[in-house]
Amino acid sequence: MQFPEAQRIKNLPPYLFARIERLIEQKKEEGVDIISLGIGDPDLPTPGHIVEEMAREIRNPANHQYPSSAGLPEYRQAVAGWYRRRFGVELDPRAEVVALIGSKDGLAHLPWCCLDPGDTVLVPDPGYPVYAGSSILAGAVPYYVRLKPEKGFLPDFADIPVETAKKAKLMFLNYPNNPTGAVAGESFFAEAIAFAKEFEILLAHDAAYAEVAFDGYRPPSFLQVPGAKEAGIEFGSLSKTFNMTGWRIGWAAGHAGAVEALGRLKSNVDSGQFNAVQKAAIAGLTGPLDNLNEVNEIYRQRRDILVDGLNSLGWRLEKPKATFYIWAPVPAGYTSASFAETLLEKAGVVITPGTGYGAAGEGYFRLSLTVPTGRLKEAIERIKRNVGQVNF
Numbered sequence: 001m002q003f004p005e006a007q008r009i010k011n012l013p014p015y016l017f018a019r020i021e022r023l024i025e026q027k028k029e030e031g032v033d034i035i036s037l038g039i040g041d042p043d044l045p046t047p048g049h050i051v052e053e054m055a056r057e058i059r060n061p062a063n064h065q066y067p068s069s070a071g072l073p074e075y076r077q078a079v080a081g082w083y084r085r086r087f088g089v090e091l092d093p094r095a096e097v098v099a100l101i102g103s104k105d106g107l108a109h110l111p112w113c114c115l116d117p118g119d120t121v122l123v124p125d126p127g128y129p130v131y132a133g134s135s136i137l138a139g140a141v142p143y144y145v146r147l148k149p150e151k152g153f154l155p156d157f158a159d160i161p162v163e164t165a166k167k168a169k170l171m172f173l174n175y176p177n178n179p180t181g182a183v184a185g186e187s188f189f190a191e192a193i194a195f196a197k198e199f200e201i202l203l204a205h206d207a208a209y210a211e212v213a214f215d216g217y218r219p220p221s222f223l224q225v226p227g228a229k230e231a232g233i234e235f236g237s238l239s240k241t242f243n244m245t246g247w248r249i250g251w252a253a254g255h256a257g258a259v260e261a262l263g264r265l266k267s268n269v270d271s272g273q274f275n276a277v278q279k280a281a282i283a284g285l286t287g288p289l290d291n292l293n294e295v296n297e298i299y300r301q302r303r304d305i306l307v308d309g310l311n312s313l314g315w316r317l318e319k320p321k322a323t324f325y326i327w328a329p330v331p332a333g334y335t336s337a338s339f340a341e342t343l344l345e346k347a348g349v350v351i352t353p354g355t356g357y358g359a360a361g362e363g364y365f366r367l368s369l370t371v372p373t374g375r376l377k378e379a380i381e382r383i384k385r386n387v388g389q390v391n392f
């Protein structure tokens with residue numbers, strides 16, 4: 001029997017990396033030493049005090065039972081405490097915080113809570129593919145809002161036709177931004193809130209990189225802006241903050257109606273995150289933060305090596321203030337895909353073609369700083385030797 005594939009699965013955008021992944025496999029089989037700057041996953045370990053707390057909690061049989069799908073009260077309290085400590089924001093842990101199995105859990109389920117089939121959702125382009133994917137699965141129709149370099153990769157609300165804004169129910173935002181490394185200030189969030197209020201749109205701000213920042217810059221929380229809790233929710237995660245991508249723990253906080261709906265949906269889909277993981281996460285959120293500064297200093301050094309290295313070859317990149325990504329234009333005569341293939345062929349270096357993040361990513365590629373400095377220097381050296389100076 002043929003698999004009875006649902007229309008909503010057929011509607012998902014095609015997977016763009018199949019060809020480049022075949023090429024990578026082929027190179028590996030040939031014994032080529034591949035340097036991957038394509039992966040957005042921290043290479044550094046989870047801080048020791050979090051690992052120790054996990055080791056203790058995993059031995060406690062009380063943690064072995066089903067968790068509650070909305071999260072332990074003390075975990076939600078720790079999230080509220082984090083917002084007070086980092087951003088001076090007050091949250092009601094019961095009504096305004098829900099635990100998530102990684103923020104992706106909430107980003108992927110929110111559209112099911114507020115979008116009916118045929119509804120319009122505003123999705124940044126380029127953007128994290130989950131926003132469009134989950135919206136399409138819920139039967140909604142994405143309207144792609146282009147993030148333009150001349151606007152600092154912030155959406156220009158004036159670009160959104162009034163008729164579209166009137167139909168839209170949800171808008172995704174993400175700062176510090178993956179893939180562009182762009183940041184947003186409080187004034188931008190205030191503008192977004194005014195727009196959302198005018199057209200009755202729920203804002204979903206993805207703050208996965210809120211703590212990955214350099215040179216003294218501290219990204220604001222969406223929730224510290226007046227009116228934010230009435231206009232939307234923020235997604236937070238321990239994944240990038242504490243090098244815990246594999247642990248699967250995050251939260252949504254803010255708008256009480258959205259938090260309640262997400263919790264209700266999750267009670268029908270999953271049974272929450274392992275209590276031991278939640279308790280380890282509490283140790284992270286309430287514990288010392290020296291590790292965070294040390295990790296950011298390592299990313300900063302890597303960023304400088306990579307940006308200075310590329311600029312010596314003819315790029316004119318600015319150093320991102322946040323995230324562990326460099327978003328760079330491809331040289332003249334290349335598409336995103338052809339440049340990625342060329343770097344792989346000639347230098348054994350893997351990059352992510354910008355088109356993986358939407359049509360507006362054409363003409364760009366993304367580099368990830370999750371690689372030790374020695375390998376970054378080697379990658380630059382190989383590009384210099386085998387690709388040379390570039391023009392735009």
Ligand SMILES: *Cc1c(COP(=O)(O)O)cnc(C)c1O
Nearest residue numbers: 102103104128178208237239250
């Ligand atoms: C890594 C990442 C996340 C985090 O996902 P988790 O499910 O919390 O691990 C969310 N949004 C963006 C844009 C990311 O890059």
